[in-house]
Amino acid sequence: MRVPLSWLREYVDLPATATGRDVQAKLVAVGLEVETVEQIGAGLKGPLVVGQVLTIEELEGFKKPIRFCTVDVGSANGTGEPQEIVCGARNFAVGDKVVVVLPGAVLPGDFAIAARKTYGRTSHGMICSTDELGMGDDGTHGIIVLPPEHEVGTDAIELLELVDEVLDIAVTPDRGYCLSMRGVARETAIAYGLPLRDPALLDVPAPNAFGYPVKIADPIGCDRFTARTVVGLEPEARSPIWLQRRLQKAGMRPISLAVDITNYVMLELGQPLHAYDRTRIDGPIGVRRAQQGEKLTTLDGTVRVLDAEDLVITDDRGPIGLAGVMGGANTEIADVKNGENTTEVVIEAAHFDAISIARTARRHKLSSEASKRFERGVDPQAAAAAAQRTVDLLVLLAGGTAEAGVTEVTAPSAPRTIAMPADHPDRVAGVAYGRETVVRRLQQVGCDVYGQDELLVTVPSWRPDLSEPNDLAEEVIRLEGYENLPSTLPTPPSGRGLTDRQRLHRRFGRALAGAGYVEALNYPFIGDAVLDQLGLDADDARRRTVKLVNPLSDEEPALRTTLLPGLLGALRRNDGRGSHDLALFETGLVFRPTGDETQTERLTVDRRPTDDEIAGLNAALPRQPRRAAVVLAGAREQAGWWGKGRPADWADSIEAARTIAREAGVELTVRSDQHAPWHPGRCAALFVTVGGEETLVGHAGELHPRVIKELHLPERTCAMEIELDLLEQAVHGALQAPRISTFPVATQDVALIVAQDVPATTVEDALRAGAGQLLESLRLFDVFTGEQIGEGKKSLAYALRFRAPDRTLTVDEATAARDAAVALAAERTGAVLRGA
Numbered sequence: 001m002r003v004p005l006s007w008l009r010e011y012v013d014l015p016a017t018a019t020g021r022d023v024q025a026k027l028v029a030v031g032l033e034v035e036t037v038e039q040i041g042a043g044l045k046g047p048l049v050v051g052q053v054l055t056i057e058e059l060e061g062f063k064k065p066i067r068f069c070t071v072d073v074g075s076a077n078g079t080g081e082p083q084e085i086v087c088g089a090r091n092f093a094v095g096d097k098v099v100v101v102l103p104g105a106v107l108p109g110d111f112a113i114a115a116r117k118t119y120g121r122t123s124h125g126m127i128c129s130t131d132e133l134g135m136g137d138d139g140t141h142g143i144i145v146l147p148p149e150h151e152v153g154t155d156a157i158e159l160l161e162l163v164d165e166v167l168d169i170a171v172t173p174d175r176g177y178c179l180s181m182r183g184v185a186r187e188t189a190i191a192y193g194l195p196l197r198d199p200a201l202l203d204v205p206a207p208n209a210f211g212y213p214v215k216i217a218d219p220i221g222c223d224r225f226t227a228r229t230v231v232g233l234e235p236e237a238r239s240p241i242w243l244q245r246r247l248q249k250a251g252m253r254p255i256s257l258a259v260d261i262t263n264y265v266m267l268e269l270g271q272p273l274h275a276y277d278r279t280r281i282d283g284p285i286g287v288r289r290a291q292q293g294e295k296l297t298t299l300d301g302t303v304r305v306l307d308a309e310d311l312v313i314t315d316d317r318g319p320i321g322l323a324g325v326m327g328g329a330n331t332e333i334a335d336v337k338n339g340e341n342t343t344e345v346v347i348e349a350a351h352f353d354a355i356s357i358a359r360t361a362r363r364h365k366l367s368s369e370a371s372k373r374f375e376r377g378v379d380p381q382a383a384a385a386a387a388q389r390t391v392d393l394l395v396l397l398a399g400g401t402a403e404a405g406v407t408e409v410t411a412p413s414a415p416r417t418i419a420m421p422a423d424h425p426d427r428v429a430g431v432a433y434g435r436e437t438v439v440r441r442l443q444q445v446g447c448d449v450y451g452q453d454e455l456l457v458t459v460p461s462w463r464p465d466l467s468e469p470n471d472l473a474e475e476v477i478r479l480e481g482y483e484n485l486p487s488t489l490p491t492p493p494s495g496r497g498l499t500d501r502q503r504l505h506r507r508f509g510r511a512l513a514g515a516g517y518v519e520a521l522n523y524p525f526i527g528d529a530v531l532d533q534l535g536l537d538a539d540d541a542r543r544r545t546v547k548l549v550n551p552l553s554d555e556e557p558a559l560r561t562t563l564l565p566g567l568l569g570a571l572r573r574n575d576g577r578g579s580h581d582l583a584l585f586e587t588g589l590v591f592r593p594t595g596d597e598t599q600t601e602r603l604t605v606d607r608r609p610t611d612d613e614i615a616g617l618n619a620a621l622p623r624q625p626r627r628a629a630v631v632l633a634g635a636r637e638q639a640g641w642w643g644k645g646r647p648a649d650w651a652d653s654i655e656a657a658r659t660i661a662r663e664a665g666v667e668l669t670v671r672s673d674q675h676a677p678w679h680p681g682r683c684a685a686l687f688v689t690v691g692g693e694e695t696l697v698g699h700a701g702e703l704h705p706r707v708i709k710e711l712h713l714p715e716r717t718c719a720m721e722i723e724l725d726l727l728e729q730a731v732h733g734a735l736q737a738p739r740i741s742t743f744p745v746a747t748q749d750v751a752l753i754v755a756q757d758v759p760a761t762t763v764e765d766a767l768r769a770g771a772g773q774l775l776e777s778l779r780l781f782d783v784f785t786g787e788q789i790g791e792g793k794k795s796l797a798y799a800l801r802f803r804a805p806d807r808t809l810t811v812d813e814a815t816a817a818r819d820a821a822v823a824l825a826a827e828r829t830g831a832v833l834r835g836a
Contacts, residue, residue: 001168001169001171001178001179001180001184001250002038002166002167002168002169002249002250002251003166003167003168003169003181003184003250004164004165004166004246004249004250005020005023005164005165005166005167006161006164007181007246007249008023008167008181008184008185008188010197011181011182011185011188011189011196011197011198011199012185012188012189012192012194012195012196012197013194013195014188014192014194015192019165020037020039020165020166020167021037023167023188024037024167026188026191026192027167027169027184027187027188027191029191029481029483030187030190030191030478030479031175031478031482032169032171032175032178032184032187033169033170033171033172034167034168034169034170035168035169035170036167036168037165037166037167037168038165038166038167038168039165040134040162040163040164040165040166040249041108041134041157041162041163041164042108043106043108043109043110044106044107044108044133044134044157044162044163045105045106046101046102046105046155046157047076047077047101047102047104047105048099048100048101048102048105048128048133048155048156048157048162049073049074049076049099049100049102049152049153049154049155049156050073050097050098050099050100050146050150050151050152050153050154050156050159051071051072051073051083051097051098051099051100051127051152051153052071052072052095052096052097052098052152053069053070053071053092053093053094053095053096053098054069054070054071054072054082054094055069055070055082055094056068056069056093056094057069059086059119059120059121062119064088065088065090066086066087066088066119067086067087067088067089067090068084068085068086068119068121069084069085069086069087069127070082070083070084070085071083071085071098071100071127072152073100073102073152073153074151074152074153075153076100076102076153077102077124083100083102083124083125084121084122084123084124085100085123085124085125085126085127086118086119086121086123087126087127087143089127089129089142089143090142091142091143091145092127092142092143092145096145096146097145097146097147097148097150097152098127098128098143098144098145098146099127099128099133099143099144099146099156099160100125100126100127100128100156101113101125101126101128102124102125103115103124103125105125107128107132107133107134108133108134109134111132113125113126127143128143128144129142129143129144130144130248133160133162134162135160135162135245135248136248136249136251136253144160146159146241147238147240147241159241160241160245161241161242161245161249164249166249167184169184171376173375173376174376174465175376175465176270176373176375176376176377176378176464176465177270177377177379177462177463179270179372179373179376180266180267180268180269180270180271180373181199181267181268181269182198182199182200182268182269182270182382183270183462185197185199186198186445186446190444190445190479199268199269199389200269200379200382200385200386201385202385202388202389202392203388204384204385204387204388205388205404205406206406207406207407207408208404208405208406209405210403210404210405210406211227211228211229211403211405211406211407211408212227212228212229212278212284212285212346212405212407213283213284213285213407214227214284214285214286214287214407214409215284215285215286215287216286216287216409216411217286217287217288217289218287218288218289218311219411220353220411221287221289221311221323221352221353221356222287222311222323222350222351222352222353223351223353223380223410223411223413224350224351224380224383224408224409224410224411225285225287225348225349225350225351225383225407225408225409225410226347226348226349226350226383226384226386226387226406226407226408226409227285227346227347227348227349227387227406227407227408228346228347228349228387228388228390228391228402228403228405228406228407229278229344229345229346229347229402229403229405230344230345230347230391230394230395230398230400230401230402230403231278231343231344231400231401231403232343232344232399232400232401233257233258233342233343233344233345233394233398233399233400234343234398234399234400235334235341235342235343237257237397237398237399238257239254239256239257239260239261239397240397243260243261243264243397244260246264246267247260247263247264247267250267252267252369256333257394257397257398258275258333258342258345258394258398259275259333261275261390261393261394261397262274262275262347262390263369264393265386265389265390265393266369266370266373266386268389269379269382269385269386269389270373270378270379270382270462271349271373271378271379271382271383271385271386272324272369272370272373272374272378273347273348273349273386273387273390274313274321274327274347274348274370275333275345275346275347275348275390276320276327276331276333276345276346276348277331277332277333277334277342277344277345278344278345278346279342279344280330280331280332281315281320281331281346282315282316282317283315283316283317284315284316285313285314285315285320285346285348286313286314286315287311287312287313287314287323287350288311288312288314289308289309289310289311289312290306290307290308290309290310290311290312290319291306291308292306292307292308293305293306294306294312294318294319295319296312296318296319296320296321296322296328297328297329297330298321298322298326298327298328298329298366299326299327299328299329299332300326300366301329304322304364304366306319306322307360307363309356309359309360309363310322310323310360310363310364311323311324311352311353311356311357311360313327313328313348315331317330322360322364322366323350323352323356323357323360324350324352324356324357324360324370324371324374325357325360325361325364325366325368325370325371326366326368326370326371333345345394345400347387347390347391347394349383349384349386349387349390350383351378351380351383352374352378354374354375354376354377354378354464355375357371357374357375358371358374358375361375377462377464377465379461379462380413380461381461381462382461382462384408415458415459415461416458416459416466416467417456417457417458417459418456418457418459418466418467418468418469418471418472419454419455419456419457419469420454420455420457420469420472420473421453421454421455421469422435422438422439422451422452422453422454422455423435423453424469424472424473425438425472425473425476425477426438428470428473428474428477429473429476429477429485430485430486430488431477431480431484431485431486433476433480435452435453435455437476437480438455438476439455441475441476441479441480442455442457442472442475442476444479445460445463445475445479446460446462446463447459447460447466447472457472501728504663504664504728504731505587505626505724507663508587508628508660508663508664508724509585509587511659511660511662511663512585512628512630512656512659512660513585515655515656515659516583517583517584517585517630517656518582518583518584518585519584519585519586519587520566520567520570520584520585520586521586521588522563522566522567522569522570522586522588523552523556523566524559524560524566524588524589524590524591525548525551525552525553525556525557525558525559525560526545526556526558526559526560526561526562526565526566527553527555527556527557527558528543528558529555530565530711531543531565533707533710533711534562534564534565534676534677534707534711535676535677535704535706535707535710536676536677537676540676541561541592542561542562542592543561544561544592544593544595545558545559545560545561545591545593546558546559546591546593546622559590559591559622560590560591561590561591561592562590562627562629562721563586563588563590563627563628563629563721564629564631564677564719564721566586567584567585567586567629567630567631567719568631568711568713568717568719569711570584570631571584571631571633571713571714571717572711572712572713575633575634575713575714580633580634580635580714581633581634581635581636581638582631582632582633582634582714583630583631583632583636583648584630584631584632585628585629585630585631585656586628586629587626587627587628587629587724588626588627589624589625589626589627590624590625590627591622591623591624592622592623592624592625593622593623594622594623597619597620597621597622598616598619598620599620600616600617600619600620603617625723625724625725625726626723626724626725627698627721627722627723627724628660628721628722628724629719629720629721629722630653630656630719630720631717631718631719632648632652632653632717632718632719633648633713633714633716633717633718634647634648634714635647635648636648636649636652647716648716648718649702649716649718650679650682650684650700650701650702650718652718653700653701653702653718653719653720654670654684654686654700654701654720656700656720657670657686657698657700657720657722660722660724660727661688661727664727664728664730664731664735665731665732665735665736666688666727666730666731667688667689668686668687668688669686669687669688669694669761669765670684670685670686670687670700670761671684671685671687671759671761672684672685672759673685673699675699676704676707677703677704677707677719678699678700678701678702678703678704678719679701679702679703679704679705680704682701682702683699683700683701683702684699684700684701685698685699686698686699686700686722688726688727688730689730690726690729690730691729695726695730697722697723697726697727697730698720698721698722698723699720699721700718700719700720700721700722701718701719701720702716702717702718703717703718703719739805741803741804741805743803743804743805743806743807743808743809744803744808745776745801745802745803746801746802746803746809746811746813746814747799747800747801747802748799748800748802748814748815748817748818749797749798749799749800750767750797750798750800750818750821750822750833751782751795751796751797751798751833751834751835752795752796752797752798752822752825752826752831752832752833752834753789753790753793753794753795753796753831753832753833753834754793754794754796754829754830754831754832755792755793755794755830756785756792756793756794758829758830758831760780760783760796762828762829763796763798763825763829763831764778764780764798765828766821766824766825766827766828766829766831767798767800767821767822767824767825768821769821769824770820770821770822770823770824770825771800771802771817771818771820771821772817772820774802774803774804774809774813774814774817775800775801775802775817775821776801776802776803777800777801778798778799778800778801779798779799780796780797780798781797781798781799782795782796782797783795783796783797784797789834795834797834800817800818800821802814802817802818
């Protein structure tokens with residue numbers, strides 16, 4: 001919401017010295033988020049005056065039309081003689097009143113004006129457009145042509161209100177009343193402790209039977225509808241400058257007088273309105289739900305196919321507007337520029353259901369100024385005042401006559417009341433405000449308060465967000481000042497803290513971060529397209545997803561079944577922005593439905609669910625295991641004076657899994673596998689022992705080239721994903737710290753020749769089993785293939801470390817353990833000692 005300070009002063013008598021920054025600080029203190037204070041006309045310096053075009057000479061011989069004009073600027077130029085100006089615009093004629101900037105002036109952007117020779121003539125100034133003055137779009141894209149009543153030589157800076165300050169307020173969904181000057185003025189008055197001149201306090205005639213007929217078929221969707229009629233409008237009447245400027249400063253473009261007035265009143269009171277050309281309405285105005293498949297052409301020229309949940313405005317022909325969102329083209333106010341005239345209008349000021357309007361706006365991807373206000377809550381009591389204000393302005397500015405008929409259709413309703421102990425805000429904030437302060441603050445926001453120790457609070461119609469005692473307590477606290485709350489930490493009960501599971505999961509994240517990975521947090525939503533890009537089979541369990549009823553994006557309507565899409569998307573974005581050496585990780589839940597989930601009914605929110613209802617909700621939830629995943633691309637080790645560096649490869653992704661397993665104190669078994677989206681020849685399956693059985697917990701390796709191409713990833717991108725819940729189940733008791741022996745280590749190297757298809761992990765398992773308890777560690781440090789080894793063979797070189805806890809090993813003991821390991825490897829895998 002853009003709030004011009006000059007407009008705000010009409011409702012609150014701010015101190016004359018108060019600047020936009022001062023008001024910003026006050027509004028921030030009461031809880032409004034004022035993002036910026038725009039200085040309109042900053043650096044603008046006159047003379048800038050009203051001039052009248054006397055003559056126009058068309059200059060020939062140039063690539064574009066150029067005109068040499070003489071303009072009467074009165075005595076503003078010091079001589080009284082006509083000002084000679086060269087101009088290329090075509091939207092003005094002799095006799096028009098225009099805005100002229102004279103030499104010596106400075107326009108926004110530090111653009112100094114001086115006499116200069118151009119197109120063979122000397123131009124003594126400029127005839128200005130709205131863009132050149134920083135006024136915003138007025139729809140003409142040309143020179144400003146003023147109404148003829150303005151005198152030549154008048155100061156245009158004051159006339160056009162070119163110097164002002166505009167506060168840009170980010171209005172949160174619960175503060176919809178601040179999408180109006182009335183709402184912001186109320187908050188400003190409270191912040192400064194000044195009285196408010198409420199623009200909604202108007203004398204409104206009582207409804208009668210002579211107004212335009214209205215029929216409400218859905219009183220839940222529309223609980224209030226006010227209709228007023230104004231006739232005898234002057235078709236040529238234009239919006240006055242002050243009205244146009246206020247709309248422009250508020251971020252809206254002037255269109256026509258009738259439309260500008262409805263937009264102005266909406267900005268002033270927060271009540272969206274719509275003006276219909278009465279001659280284009282056929283029969284009574286109605287409000288109902290649309291029929292499935294009905295069509296409506298909205299004001300933007302788009303033909304929209306309606307849904308049965310859409311609320312529409314109708315006449316005898318069918319829909320003429322999408323209620324609370326946008327009007328229809330068939331009852332649009334006529335455009336004078338096209339030779340059309342509108343002399344009779346019907347003003348609609350209605351109150352629609354917020355949820356219905358929000359869903360319609362999202363369904364049709366049509367967010368309008370009206371829908372933004374309705375979905376955040378509009379004051380239903382303001383409809384009659386807004387209609388009256390619109391009628392008054394049409395009579396004043398367009399020469400119209402208000403008909404005596406007043407239509408007001410309302411559904412029965414009662415004021416909302418909330419019972420609250422007088423000391424409830426004290427207990428919430430931990431500050432002793434006292435009853436008088438609580439009552440005073442609630443009255444300032446518009447509440448009626450009765451009672452002593454137990455308060456009965458009647459909520460104002462413009463605050464639909466106040467529904468329970470905590471909401472009222474928040475109002476008291478924010479107006480008393482969040483900065484005045486004491487900074488005291490709560491004292492937790494003794495013995496509380498993180499669970500063992502939480503500590504373990506945090507250690508996983510710290511271990512990956514310590515290994516050089518950067519955590520990336522992604523939305524837990526996916527679509528079928530990314531599952532296709534990952535190359536998943538049609539029967540893959542990861543394709544069974546949970547679809548959301550109201551997804552943030554239609555392209556990602558389901559909950560993720562794997563962490564990889566989000567991580568790979570983050571890797572692609574960072575690579576596209578110049579970061580090519582990447583190592584990212586994420587831990588989080590995935591959602592894996594089993595098919596055994598039950599259906600549950602939507603519960604009410606006016607009470608706590610029963611234990612059976614909670615159990616039913618839990619039974620309807622899919623399985624939600626916690627996983628960790630990493631992705632790598634580019635260099636794993638940087639090149640420098642110390643060496644060439646090394647690119648990331650499949651082994652690094654497996655090492656990431658081992659890093660996590662070591663943190664849990666679990667032995668990880670790695671075997672080759674084929675599993676999408678990994679490369680079939682560079683994919684490893686990860687196993688741990690759970691309950692005595694070997695259990696698959698994840699996969700790691702290099703991604704399939706086809707997947708890399710589909711997702712536009714760097715070449716040789718690698719990834720790993722592992723299920724932390726299964727890893728946790730493999731943990732046996734507390735993690736044991738390793739024993740440190742004071743006796744020296746004995747190292748024995750061994751190189752074994754095995755068949756090419758024998759996994760290194762199989763050889764390692766055999767060596768470890770054969771070496772016995774003296775083996776401290778085993779490391780593969782070389783893999784060799786070549787003619788010396790033989791076709792279909794490979795050489796695996798291992799470093800074996802032996803150590804005894806109670807003595808120094810002899811060479812014979814270490815050699816015997818090594819020989820036993822080699823013998824068992826030969827028996828299990830057919831390994832032959834290289835060089836033997």
